[in-house]
């Protein structure tokens with residue numbers, strides 16, 4: 001396991017958590033060299049998780065693709081890579097716990113939006129605008145209104 005920050009290959013495990021079905025383990029690690037913390041995600045065997053896209057086609061769930069989408073939304077926002085990774089892992093873990101092999105991309109989008117809303121409002125709006133394919137200002141205003149009304 002290589003540290004994503006400095007590339008060093010020695011680290012200690014701080015915490016392990018297993019997905020309910022035991023197919024994956026999430027480990028919180030600390031690098032022995034730079035001391036930064038990161039999370040790894042280990043799968044037992046292969047996980048068949050397919051994402052059903054809007055057009056009906058489906059593709060393998062892609063951890064990196066999800067992380068990229070969230071990273072883009074968080075650009076120049078006070079959200080660090082660690083937090084982004086955590087969101088991705090949480091979502092992946094939730095999906096694995098569903099025991100369903102096929103997941104609509106819409107469901108994943110909603111999960112990301114719910115998480116981002118708590119993390120950073122601007123990142124949330126960015127993700128929502130891309131994800132919901134917003135073309136008009138009024139659609140965007142609708143999301144804004146929803147975001148405001150959901151706040152307690």
Ligand SMILES: [Zn+2]
Nearest residue numbers: 003006031034
């Ligand atoms: Zn390191």
